[in-house]
Amino acid sequence: MAKTFLISTVAAGTFTINDLGARSFTHPIVDFDLALEYTLDELQESIDLRSAIEAGDFTAKFDDTVVITSAALFDEYMVDFDHKQVKQNQDDIANIDVTGKKTWAYSFGEDGNLNGDRYLKTVGGSFSNISPYIVPVACSLYGVSVKSKDGSAISYNIVVEDDGVAAHTESVVTADSSFDGALAVAFVAGSEVAVQFDHTGDNARDVTVTVYFEEV
Numbered sequence: 001m002a003k004t005f006l007i008s009t010v011a012a013g014t015f016t017i018n019d020l021g022a023r024s025f026t027h028p029i030v031d032f033d034l035a036l037e038y039t040l041d042e043l044q045e046s047i048d049l050r051s052a053i054e055a056g057d058f059t060a061k062f063d064d065t066v067v068i069t070s071a072a073l074f075d076e077y078m079v080d081f082d083h084k085q086v087k088q089n090q091d092d093i094a095n096i097d098v099t100g101k102k103t104w105a106y107s108f109g110e111d112g113n114l115n116g117d118r119y120l121k122t123v124g125g126s127f128s129n130i131s132p133y134i135v136p137v138a139c140s141l142y143g144v145s146v147k148s149k150d151g152s153a154i155s156y157n158i159v160v161e162d163d164g165v166a167a168h169t170e171s172v173v174t175a176d177s178s179f180d181g182a183l184a185v186a187f188v189a190g191s192e193v194a195v196q197f198d199h200t201g202d203n204a205r206d207v208t209v210t211v212y213f214e215e216v
Helices: 040-044 047-055 071-079 090-094
Strands: 005-009 014-017 023-026 058-062 066-068 103-114 139-147 156-162 165-172 177-180 185-187 192-198 204-215
Touching (some): 005 023, 014 047, 047 058, 047 071, 066 071, 103 192, 139 156, 139 165, 156 185, 156 204, 165 177, 165 185, 192 204
Antiparallel strands (some): 005 058, 014 023, 058 066, 139 177, 139 185, 139 204, 156 192
16 A cells, blocks of 8 residues: 655745755645655655754654654654664664765675785775775765674774775774774765775684765
8 A cells, every 4th residue: 555645734834845846835735645746765865844844834644644743753754664663774774864965885895814914805806905985075984884704802903094094993802893983084075995904913704894974
C-alpha cells in the first residue's frame, strides 16, 4: 500500500517549499497528500519541508497515523519509511545531513598481513600514495574508523595524510578496532588524501579504514 504524507497549514498566509520546486500552499490546506506529487525520497531530502514543520507553518501526518510536529520526528519517520522507532541501519542514516552540506567517506584497506609501514589501497586496488583520493570541495575530516582481523592484542597507528603530510593519526591500542567521530581537520579543495599503516610494533592483517568528510 502506498505511503501518504498529509500536510495542513496552521495559520493564514501562503507558504512555499523552495526545494520542492517552489511549491506553494495558501491557507487553509487540510490533509493534502504530498506523496501524490513527490516521491518519499524527495520528501525525505527536503530541508525546506523539514524546516517549515519545525517552524510550525505546517503540521504533517505520515501514513495517516503518525503526527509529525518537529524536525526530530521528521527525521525519525522519514528516514525509515516503515516508521520503526528503532533505526536498523545506523550507517545509512549517518549519510543524511539535514544542514544541506555534502558528506562522504573514502575507504582504504589491505587484505593479508601488514608487517611494516606501508600505504593502504583505495577501493580501486591502487596504493593510496600512488593514486590518492582528491577532495572536490573545501571540507573537514570529522571521523575515522579502523578495523582489523587480529583480536584485541595488537597496537599500530593509522595516519591520514593531506598532500603527503600527516593530518591525523588514529592509534589502535591493544584492540582490533578504533574510531573517532569528533575530529575537525580542515582540507582544502583539491587535497590528495592517502592513508598509511604505521607499524609501531605489532603486525596486522585485513585492515580496513574509513575516513569521513563534511563540506564546509
